[in-house]
Amino acid sequence: MAEKIDTPVILDHNLWGTLTHHCASDLDHHGVADGPDRIYMDYNATTPVDPEVIKVITDALTDAWGNPSSNYLPGLNARDIIYHSRDTIARMVGGKAADIIFTSGGTEANNLVFHTAVEHFRKSKTSAEGGMNSQQLNGRGSLPHIIISNVEHDSIKLTAKHLLKEGKADVTFVPVSKVTARVEVEDVIAAIRPTTCLVSIMLANNETGIIMPIKDICQRVKDVNKQRATSAPRILLHTDAAQGIGKIRVDAHELGVDYITIVGHKFYGPRIGALFANGPGTTTPISPLLFGGGQERNFRPGTENTAMIAGLGKAAELVSLNLAEYEAHFLDIRCYLEEKLLAVFGKDKIHFNSHFSGSSILPNTCNVSILGRGLQGRRVLSTCRRLLASVGAACHSDRGDQPSHILLSCGIPYDVATNAVRISVGRSTSREDVDIVVEDLRDTVEQLERMN
Ligand SMILES: Cc1ncc(COP(=O)(O)O)c(C=O)c1O
Numbered sequence: 001m002a003e004k005i006d007t008p009v010i011l012d013h014n015l016w017g018t019l020t021h022h023c024a025s026d027l028d029h030h031g032v033a034d035g036p037d038r039i040y041m042d043y044n045a046t047t048p049v050d051p052e053v054i055k056v057i058t059d060a061l062t063d064a065w066g067n068p069s070s071n072y073l074p075g076l077n078a079r080d081i082i083y084h085s086r087d088t089i090a091r092m093v094g095g096k097a098a099d100i101i102f103t104s105g106g107t108e109a110n111n112l113v114f115h116t117a118v119e120h121f122r123k124s125k126t127s128a129e130g131g132m133n134s135q136q137l138n139g140r141g142s143l144p145h146i147i148i149s150n151v152e153h154d155s156i157k158l159t160a161k162h163l164l165k166e167g168k169a170d171v172t173f174v175p176v177s178k179v180t181a182r183v184e185v186e187d188v189i190a191a192i193r194p195t196t197c198l199v200s201i202m203l204a205n206n207e208t209g210i211i212m213p214i215k216d217i218c219q220r221v222k223d224v225n226k227q228r229a230t231s232a233p234r235i236l237l238h239t240d241a242a243q244g245i246g247k248i249r250v251d252a253h254e255l256g257v258d259y260i261t262i263v264g265h266k267f268y269g270p271r272i273g274a275l276f277a278n279g280p281g282t283t284t285p286i287s288p289l290l291f292g293g294g295q296e297r298n299f300r301p302g303t304e305n306t307a308m309i310a311g312l313g314k315a316a317e318l319v320s321l322n323l324a325e326y327e328a329h330f331l332d333i334r335c336y337l338e339e340k341l342l343a344v345f346g347k348d349k350i351h352f353n354s355h356f357s358g359s360s361i362l363p364n365t366c367n368v369s370i371l372g373r374g375l376q377g378r379r380v381l382s383t384c385r386r387l388l389a390s391v392g393a394a395c396h397s398d399r400g401d402q403p404s405h406i407l408l409s410c411g412i413p414y415d416v417a418t419n420a421v422r423i424s425v426g427r428s429t430s431r432e433d434v435d436i437v438v439e440d441l442r443d444t445v446e447q448l449e450r451m452n
Helices: 013-018 051-063 073-092 106-128 154-165 185-191 214-228 306-345 377-383 405-409 414-418 431-451
Strands: 009-011 021-023 100-103 145-149 170-174 196-200 236-240 259-263 273-277 350-352 365-370 420-424
Touching: 051 073, 051 306, 073 100, 073 273, 073 306, 100 106, 106 154, 106 196, 106 236, 106 259, 106 273, 145 154, 154 170, 170 185, 185 214, 214 236, 306 350, 306 365, 306 431, 365 414, 377 420, 377 431, 405 414, 414 420
Parallel strands: 145 170, 145 196, 196 236, 236 259
Antiparallel strands: 009 021, 100 273, 259 273, 350 365, 365 420
16 A cells, blocks of 8 residues: 555634634645645544544643553543543443453554454364364364455455465455445355354445444344354454444444444544453453553553543543434535535436445445546546545545445446545535535536546
């Protein structure tokens, strides 16, 4: 993956209400003219940090600098803040404080789950030898088997591929249905083998916003677990909820998962993360990736990043308090955006890449193609004067005009997928912003069509 050079962006807090962003340079490193009138609609890539979160972080940096493991006042202050934060984050996903393990971000949380699953398989195999038949315990059959979808984020997909390449696990990449763009429950169940030890399916896709049937998958896998008794490892259930949290309700027990990946920078928090594990070390296994000073009950040692943990807690609190309002706002703005696009371009020129009958979409995500020659998503975005959006995952921004493999996997035709633009709206995106952006898109398309 080529290294990305990011355009420095300065948030103008006076303009926070309208979420206008001021770019520090007039010309970014991709040669795109930027200015103070840019409108950011790429909230699935990342979100700005909420001012209340910034305040909590700043206060913690000033007041809670003590080492949380120290037994004098500055240490105790830090410890208190971390406990409070852990509790708030747990509540956001319907868990208990003890279920939260702080990590550097989503990538680490996902890696921790996969590492744990492989270790869990090894330990269950040792304790259940004799339970599995000899074919399962020898050769390929003795490898842990992991099930993921074919539209997971790279931090899942590449972790799985690495295990596969190193001969440490077998992996089934369950394709999403081309009718619903979701992973279908029956396909997951059909992929289960006696050696399956982990099912990891994202809660919502980062490019399409399609919401996966996690609850149904978990119910069915739990039935399999019950039938398995001691003869095979328990299948652990994980969902990467990076894109779901802060946009839709996420409750571990309602979903029935053992693990949830939590990513702060997707819900106006700092760039750290956490892993929810239902009773880590007791009900649900955790095998650490790191070894050190015993912090996080040895599940993830290293002196705690108190200030960022405090900020993550505040961001979680805001989600718990305001989710209904955020969700309603996102939906209103996205629907308005879709109506405007249809009104301006006409239904024959617009294709919504996330509209699949029977599937739900994240309320803030609009993946749209403006149909026609020379209207590749990347070209459109680099010509737009106001809109800041992306053609897909930020970590794939070096892929030229190649369409997103995720859209192709969902059955979107090649030419349509090439023109895709992902527009993801945020808490402060207004209808006026939408009006401006759609006008910008219309001017851009007219300009590009004249050049054809
Ligand atoms: C679905 C999904 N999972 C995981 C991640 C990775 O999180 P992080 O950037 O904190 O490592 C992202 C971030 O883009 C994501 O969208």
